[in-house]
Amino acid sequence: MIGIATIVGIVMIAKTAVTIDSGRAGVLYRTFGGGVVTEEPPLGEGFHIIAPWNKVIIYEVRQQEILENMKVLSSNGLEIELETSAWYQPEWSKLGLLHKEKGERYVSRILQPAIRSATRSVVGRYTPEQLYSTKRDSIQKEIYKETKEIVKSQYIQLNEVLVRDIGLPPTIKDAIERKLKQEQESLEYQFRLEKAKKEAERQRIEAEGKALANKILSASLTEKILQEKGISATLELSKSGNTKVIVIGSGEGGLPVILGNQ
Known part of the structure; x- marks a missing residue:
């Protein structure tokens, strides 16, 4: 009898004990008490004791990723292959409602159709050109925004949508790449022209400045001022111990003519 009681006890403990691993949460289902519990928080990590006639449905509540590969049409009707991924997780506080209304397959029932539609x-x-080059970031943000709007009332927390790859037909891809290369070469040529124009303008301004300075200097140098400067320079030269000045007459403006200099 003791052995039977022990076995029964072990079975009862096995049925009433629930251990929830890290990153998970449990939804309690009361067989005789209204079914899925939605008005209470889900069961957190760790060890729990429940009635043997009840059960616990365990969900992953950490961030998860789903990959989507699909074919969609561009604005001009061209078929585009798109690879996306979404980061998501169930809303922890509403896990009971998610289980009751959407079920364990909520990803395939709600999230995937929402991503495809958006x-x-x-x-x-x-x-196709915008998809391949300039608008990729904008497209990614718009897909995320529209998907989030669809699932916001479905107890799903959408964290991010990423566009991982955009596939175009080879002929279209080659044409776009040639056009982008030509545009880049044109921009480079325009840059060189602009740089040359700026350098020419700088040189013109510099030349005008020098010409104006010379004009002002010429206007200020009268004959009398030049004569005074010549006399002053001659006097300074005569003071030098290594200089011999022999005056044999006068030069232009009445200045002495220097014949010898050692």
Whole structure:
């Protein structure tokens, strides 16, 4: 009898004990008490004791990732292959409602259709060239925004949507790359022209400045001032111990003519 009681006890403990691992949470289902518990927080990590006739449904509540590969149409009807990924997690406080209304397959029932719908809507507003080059970041943000709007009332927390790859037909891709290369070469040529124009303008301004300075200097040098400067320079030269000045007459403006200098 003791052995039977022990076995029964072990079975009861096994049925009433629930251990929830890290990063997970449990939704309690009361068989005789209204089914899924939605008015109470979910069961957190650790060890829990429940009635043997109840059960616990365990969910991953950490951030998870889902990959989506799809074919969508651009604004001009060209088929585009798009690879996206979404980071998501269930809303912890509403885990009971998520289980009751959406179920354990909420990703395939709610999130994936929302991502596909938002992606088709956004990509359909852009040309292949915009998708491939200039608008990739904008497209990514728009897909995230529209997907989040769809799932915001579905007890799903959407953290990010990433556009990982955009696939175009080879002929279209080559044409876009040639056009981008030509545009880059044109921009480079315009830059060189602008740089040459600025250098020419700098040289013109510098030349005008020098010409103006020379004009002002010429206007200020009268004959009398030049004569005084010549006399002053001659006097300074005569004071030098290594200089011999022999005056044999007068030069232009009445200045002495220097014949010897050692």
